[in-house]
Amino acid sequence: MKNSDCILEMINVSKTFPGVKALDQVNLSIKKGSIHALMGENGAGKSTLMKILYGLYTPDAGGDIFFDGQPFSPKAPIDAIRSGLAMVPQEISPSANLSVAANFYLGREIKKGILMDQNAMNNQTNKILDELGIPMSVETLMQDVSVAKAQLLAIATAVSYNAKLIIMDEPTTALTESEVHQLYRIVKKVQQRGIAIIYISHKLGEVFELSDEVSVIRDGQYIGTKKTTDISKEELINMMVGREMDEMFQREDVTIGETLLDVRHLSLPGKFEDISFTVRKGEIFGIAGLVGAGRSEVVEAIFGYKAAKSGEIHLHGEQIDIRKPSDAIQHRIGFVTEDRKLTGLMLNMSVTDNMIMPELHPYEKNHLISESLASDVANTMKQQLRIKTPTVDTIIGNLSGGNQQKVLIARWLLLEPEILILDEPTKGIDIGAKAEIYKLIVELARLGKAIIIVSSEMLELLSLSDRVMVMAEGREVGIVDRENATQELILEMAAGGDVPAVQEQEMASQCQIKGVA
């Protein structure tokens, strides 16, 4: 079965977890020196497959894996790395207190006698970064390096292991549009060195831009492999979801009512300054900007997670005081946070517990929480949002990302919110679940709720929002109406913060530009 053209062959690989067959006889062949995209919905089994290759999971008996022509069964990541297989995880976690070069050589430091050879490590790191075209000082502490740069460094580290195959797990999740293009350049340079790449992604654009071949798995089963040049977007989507779907979400119109939320001159020094906007009933209000523009901080302040220093928040025309999340909850404001792991999930608790936490008293009988009442409500939500989980008592850590996100949305729906804030609601979520979440958001708007969405995905913002506020470096650049909003306009506003002089007049007619301090 060994094919000399392939760096990696997986034949009939399966993996069973308690209660779930995560992979069912999956086949995958990666040609030497090619970029191979791996696609599939959340929970399809992509990560499981990659973890098997990286020695983190042991596959069920009965399958075969060949790497570079040899049978391959890594017991730990170090085995994989030694064989020439490196991984760039979705969420990289470098040692923040060490320098770039120190992180680069972590665990395999170059030594001179018993001491580390700092110069040699710096020089070597510099050399590789130069070759790949990543400009940066190797003595910078990792904590001062942006997420995007850290991602590029992780790729460079993988290259320096003399890897023959590098797995990249959704490398663009945390990156902005311009950073993504830099990443593409680096990925192509890596390929030019003869290194094969497995590129896991949810984004169709990336797959067509980068990959030579694309494989799809769905529900733990291998669907097929195609040359990227031989397949259309529609065909690829059909392979992934197994059903027809429009590429871009078409939302229906919703009648917009009176002003519900009125934010005036909200400021938190160092994070954002003088943010003012209103959101009306039934309106979907988008907030755009580059990573670090202060978007998340603004919504965190509205929810009271990190309260603003000055400014006013009015609800129903009355000023309200929000200092902590429980204030916001009392005013029926819900908040799906950006980082599921950090601020969303209680990983070792059940689906039910995760859902009901913001407000426990509806489930109380005689001051005691009624488990049956709580699981009834959780079951209703499970059906409504079509959450895939064996039971509502399942520990939420065992669910896929998309389903975890649905639980978190359900958490705030149970509050019957008037305002729902969603920060990156579809981050790391597959197309199928995305569309469901979009439909849900529009449905909530129709019910008269005011929705605020922070997103780095331009298409998502443009297709959902009635109006989009653009932020740059903590300032409000302007608010653009749905009819006038284009990707180019918003990107330009987000990138500079300043309005390009040539276009100023044209743009002034399109949007209300705020005075740029």
Added chain:
Amino acid sequence: MVKAMAATVRKTHYTEILNKYGMLLILVLLFAALSIKIEGFASLRNVFSILEQVSMFGIIAIGVTFAIVTGGIDLSSGAVVALASVVGATIVTGSEGYGMAIFAFGAAMFVGSICGLINGSITAFGRIPPFIATLGMMTMARGVAQLVSNGRPIDASSDAFTSIGDGSVFGVPGLVVIYVIVAVVCHIMMSRMTFGRHVFAIGGNVNTARICGVNVELTLLKVYVLAGALAGLAGAMLTSRAYAGNPTFGNMWELDAIAAAVIGGTSLAGGVGSVPMCIVGALIIGVMNKGLNMLGVDPYWQQIIKGMIIIGAVLLDAQKRKKA
């Protein structure tokens, strides 16, 4: 595929049940083995004697379980036992009547609560890790106990007071009755009340707990006050049984309490634990102590065996979490 899923679901149930009740099984086996080996081990008298021993550090273990479930710890409980015992004895010494006896119990719990309040305040508002906060309290409470008592035992031989520790209700020793009451109340608090759910939420993910509107500081404060009050109660119980208060009481009890919680499957990472399992953990320690004693095992060896069991329990817990 459906069939395969069904099979794995069934298998899950077995491992889940084993995970959940494994320690209970070990307790039963341990007790059965010792009953066969030692004549009279399973006698009612011996069982009550074990339960009396267990009741005191078992009550502390319940408080410590709350702290550990939030992701914290309480190292001060042994010292709080000493302080509470000295305070209780000082009040009750030379007095008579149930009024003073109950007052002494109340005062002991109050002193414990104050220690807990300080632990909780430093942890919640000072953002000092509870390990450090309660380590400091451990030294301080022991010091205050020595100071108050001049380093000497204090007589507590009031009839009313000692009858609580020595007496019995329908044949069940008083200390065991107190343990049962505390366990039932705390179990309900932990598993069925908002407070308990918030305790789990904080241990599960403190950021999320905040986002969900949980008053993290107040909840932590309550947890450490509860742990302190229960340590104080244990101190009063010990005093009433020993007929004296003593600043050396409760030495290393905090470790037995933590061990009981951990053997019962409370995860030091937070978010996992329960009162019934904490009782099972305490009983395992109690049965083992008694059994090894009656077998005449060298006390030095007893310590070594206990240590191994604690490490074994934590290894088991780590194994479980790795699988999950």
